[in-house]
Structures are given as C-alpha cells and as structure tokens.
Amino acid sequence: MPPEIARPRAEIRGTVLRQIFDECAVTDSVRHGLLGGYGLSDADIDGEDGAVPLAAYLEIFESLATHQRQPTLGLKLARRMGPDLAGAPGYLFLGAPDLGTAIDEFVRTVFAIQGATFLDFARTPTPMMSYFIVDQSLTSRRQDAEFSLAYMHQLICLFLGTPYAPVELTFEHARLAPLSSYERHFGCPVYFEQARNSLVMRPQDLTSKARRHDPRLASLLRHYLTMIRHTKDRPSRVTDQVDAVLAKIVGADPVTVADVAFRLGTTEHTLRRKLSAEGVSFRDLLRAKKVAVAMRQLEDTEFSILDIAQKLGYSDAAAFTRAFRAETGVSPSLHRKQVNRLRR
Structure with missing residues (x-):
C-alpha cells in the first residue's frame, strides 16, 4: 500500500x-x-x-x-x-x-x-x-x-x-x-x-x-x-493539482497520465518527474482515487461490483478486486457487507 x-x-x-x-x-x-x-x-x-x-x-x-x-x-x-x-x-x-x-x-x-x-x-x-x-x-x-x-x-x-x-x-x-x-x-x-x-x-x-x-x-x-484571491493563494503541490483533476474525471471519463498532464498545461515527463520529487507516482494516485470512488459507490449506490469495475476502467471484476484489496486490505464485497452491517 x-x-x-x-x-x-x-x-x-x-x-x-x-x-x-x-x-x-x-x-x-x-x-x-x-x-x-x-x-x-x-x-x-x-x-x-x-x-x-x-x-x-x-x-x-x-x-x-x-x-x-x-x-x-x-x-x-x-x-x-x-x-x-x-x-x-x-x-x-x-x-x-x-x-x-x-x-x-x-x-x-x-x-x-x-x-x-x-x-x-x-x-x-x-x-x-x-x-x-x-x-x-x-x-x-x-x-x-x-x-x-x-x-x-x-x-x-x-x-x-x-x-x-x-x-x-x-x-x-x-x-x-x-x-x-x-x-x-x-x-x-x-x-x-x-x-x-x-x-x-x-x-x-x-x-x-x-x-x-x-x-x-x-x-x-x-x-x-x-485582491482576496491574491491574499489566499498558496503554492500548490503537484500532487494536489493531480488529485483535483482526477476527482473531475475518474468514473466519468477514461484517464491517462497524458490527459492529466494536458489538463495541467504540462508534459507527461514533467508531470511524472514532479510527482516523483514529491514522493508519489501517478499510478498510485490514480489507483487511490479509483478505489476512493469505488468505496463511495459501494456504500452509496446499488451498482454491482462488475458495474463499478467497468465504470472505473478496469478490464474485469478480478482486476478491480485486486486493486481494491491492495489499497484497503479487504475485497469490495466485504467492504460493502461491513458498511451495510454498521448501518443496521
């Protein structure tokens, strides 16, 4: 993880x-x-x-x-x-x-x-x-x-x-x-x-x-x-910028590092280099965001696990389950059961 x-x-x-x-x-x-x-x-x-x-x-x-x-x-x-x-x-x-x-x-x-x-x-x-x-x-x-x-x-x-x-x-x-x-x-x-x-x-x-x-x-x-914006502006980490872009498109559009780089007005190589300098990778950020979206959909919708996997761009439910377990330590089905149990 x-x-x-x-x-x-x-x-x-x-x-x-x-x-x-x-x-x-x-x-x-x-x-x-x-x-x-x-x-x-x-x-x-x-x-x-x-x-x-x-x-x-x-x-x-x-x-x-x-x-x-x-x-x-x-x-x-x-x-x-x-x-x-x-x-x-x-x-x-x-x-x-x-x-x-x-x-x-x-x-x-x-x-x-x-x-x-x-x-x-x-x-x-x-x-x-x-x-x-x-x-x-x-x-x-x-x-x-x-x-x-x-x-x-x-x-x-x-x-x-x-x-x-x-x-x-x-x-x-x-x-x-x-x-x-x-x-x-x-x-x-x-x-x-x-x-x-x-x-x-x-x-x-x-x-x-x-x-x-x-x-x-x-x-x-x-x-x-x-004037207000100038007083509130703070240097923003590239990690936060990528996270904001991913929040807009994960689950709604296909996601590639090239697309995110384009939206941020930079190149893929520069984006990867800056993320590496902050100690993270694009792959880890994307997986974390996909799993976070999946967790909310498991808790808040009736979508099947296969439906969620497809919406997030995974090739099949097994690939989605592996990514979800790597990020959370549990399977998607177990996470949904645990949430439903707590809500009873």
Missing part, C-alpha cells in the same frame, strides 16, 4: 452553515448539539473569517435533514437563498451582462476562494456545470450536492427574473425522495446514480441577458475578489 499523502484540511465558509441553520429555524440547543459534536461553536459559523471543516459540514447537513425529517432539505433551502449566500461572487453573478459570463465569473471566484468544493463549466455544444468534492472519502454528500446544484439553479432564476428549466440534472447518489419532487423543483428530467453531479443547459441559454446589469459595480466586485 502506498504511503499516506498529507493534505491540507478542506474547509467551507462558516456563514454558509449559519444561513442553513437560520433558514431551518433550529433551536439553540439543536444547533449547539450539532456543532459541539464536531468540536465547533457559534464562533466558527459567525463572521466572514469563520470556517468549518468540510467533513463536519457535510455530516451536520445530513444530520439536520434527518432531524427535520426532510430528505430533500437541500433543495428546499436553496430555493430560499439569495446572492448573499455566496457573498460578492453571488452579486457579481447577478450583475453580469449575460448568463454565460455570469457562470464563468462565478466559477472563477466563489469556488476558487472556498477551495473545498469545485464547479466546472464546460462550454461545449451541450453546456454543463458539474459540481464535485475532491476528497472521495467524504461519503455524506447527498444534501450538499443537491443544495449546491439547486443553488446554482436558483441563481439562474434570479438572474433571468423568471423560472428556468435546464435540459436535465444528474446526481451521483441514489434518489432520496419521489422523483416527482425533483422534477417539479427543476422543471426537467432528473437522473440518479450517474457519473457526476451536473446541470445541463442549452447553448442559447448562455446568451440570455441579465435583468439588470451594472458594469461599474461588476468592476468593483471583480477588483475586490482579485
């Missing part, structure tokens, strides 16, 4: 969790109980400098949905949120001249600042926003995924000043509630247990004009966000 790779702790702005608590109208005792279970307090979710570990945020969100007996809590909360949830990037979104520019600038600002979760925007013939979390070991992500894409949908509706229906929505996780509740919310087909969390649009949607556009305000916000 390859050595453990130390990674910086992923965090999310504490004010996001504060707004979720406020919208749910939870009592002080419930809030303090949920926060205290992870060593957090009100100080961590108040003020612009407050931060919450991503793992704690995901678990608290899931626990809150269970406490409120609302399996689609993320969807319902997103509908009540405005641009202030995202801060300056949210207002920059609404102030853009057209929808394509709004999404482009949002992707470059809010998710870059947050650093724990990411949004990809592909301006392909079928434009698509894809939301993901780099750390595949964080399995309590259903509410967050639904909340995040539903919030993007909400921002689009606010931008247009009218209800908006995408082409389709896809989610990685299994469905939590009747399909009709999702399709009513988004006004389009919604699919589950897919390769990525995504919102698919029409090309003509991107040319839609803003209900109101203030170029002077947009310029001020861009300047402010550029």
Whole structure:
C-alpha cells in the first residue's frame, strides 16, 4: 500500500452553515448539539473569517435533514437563498451582462476562494456545470450536492427574473425522495446514480441577458475578489493539482497520465518527474482515487461490483478486486457487507 499523502484540511465558509441553520429555524440547543459534536461553536459559523471543516459540514447537513425529517432539505433551502449566500461572487453573478459570463465569473471566484468544493463549466455544444468534492472519502454528500446544484439553479432564476428549466440534472447518489419532487423543483428530467453531479443547459441559454446589469459595480466586485484571491493563494503541490483533476474525471471519463498532464498545461515527463520529487507516482494516485470512488459507490449506490469495475476502467471484476484489496486490505464485497452491517 502506498504511503499516506498529507493534505491540507478542506474547509467551507462558516456563514454558509449559519444561513442553513437560520433558514431551518433550529433551536439553540439543536444547533449547539450539532456543532459541539464536531468540536465547533457559534464562533466558527459567525463572521466572514469563520470556517468549518468540510467533513463536519457535510455530516451536520445530513444530520439536520434527518432531524427535520426532510430528505430533500437541500433543495428546499436553496430555493430560499439569495446572492448573499455566496457573498460578492453571488452579486457579481447577478450583475453580469449575460448568463454565460455570469457562470464563468462565478466559477472563477466563489469556488476558487472556498477551495473545498469545485464547479466546472464546460462550454461545449451541450453546456454543463458539474459540481464535485475532491476528497472521495467524504461519503455524506447527498444534501450538499443537491443544495449546491439547486443553488446554482436558483441563481439562474434570479438572474433571468423568471423560472428556468435546464435540459436535465444528474446526481451521483441514489434518489432520496419521489422523483416527482425533483422534477417539479427543476422543471426537467432528473437522473440518479450517474457519473457526476451536473446541470445541463442549452447553448442559447448562455446568451440570455441579465435583468439588470451594472458594469461599474461588476468592476468593483471583480477588483475586490482579485485582491482576496491574491491574499489566499498558496503554492500548490503537484500532487494536489493531480488529485483535483482526477476527482473531475475518474468514473466519468477514461484517464491517462497524458490527459492529466494536458489538463495541467504540462508534459507527461514533467508531470511524472514532479510527482516523483514529491514522493508519489501517478499510478498510485490514480489507483487511490479509483478505489476512493469505488468505496463511495459501494456504500452509496446499488451498482454491482462488475458495474463499478467497468465504470472505473478496469478490464474485469478480478482486476478491480485486486486493486481494491491492495489499497484497503479487504475485497469490495466485504467492504460493502461491513458498511451495510454498521448501518443496521
């Protein structure tokens, strides 16, 4: 098994969790109980400098949905949120001249600042926003995924000043509630247990004009966000850069070292050399990411072991089982049984 790779702790702005608590109208005792279970307090979710570990945020969100007996809590909360949830990037979104520019600038600002979760925007013939979390070991992500894409949908509706229906929505996780509740919310087909969390649009949607556009305000916000990025920028290890790319494509697209190098704007030889200098290999990183994705799918979907092996690019179930056992010490089937036993 390859050595453990130390990674910086992923965090999310504490004010996001504060707004979720406020919208749910939870009592002080419930809030303090949920926060205290992870060593957090009100100080961590108040003020612009407050931060919450991503793992704690995901678990608290899931626990809150269970406490409120609302399996689609993320969807319902997103509908009540405005641009202030995202801060300056949210207002920059609404102030853009057209929808394509709004999404482009949002992707470059809010998710870059947050650093724990990411949004990809592909301006392909079928434009698509894809939301993901780099750390595949964080399995309590259903509410967050639904909340995040539903919030993007909400921002689009606010931008247009009218209800908006995408082409389709896809989610990685299994469905939590009747399909009709999702399709009513988004006004389009919604699919589950897919390769990525995504919102698919029409090309003509991107040319839609803003209900109101203030170029002077947009310029001020861009300047402010550029200053924030400069103060938050830190040298990034190549290992972390590769890990982020793999999180986007493992399980969704074929993966080669040449493709990852291209996405990072370097050569295959240079990428391998830099990884070696950090004490890791591309092969180990890819295997670890594939197994992490597999673990989440074993825990969170009904996919068969063969289905998971094929989605991850293994030649057969036996090859997948060997890689999984080398990384975890157990077989995929045993891992699934152990998880199911703990959940009973």
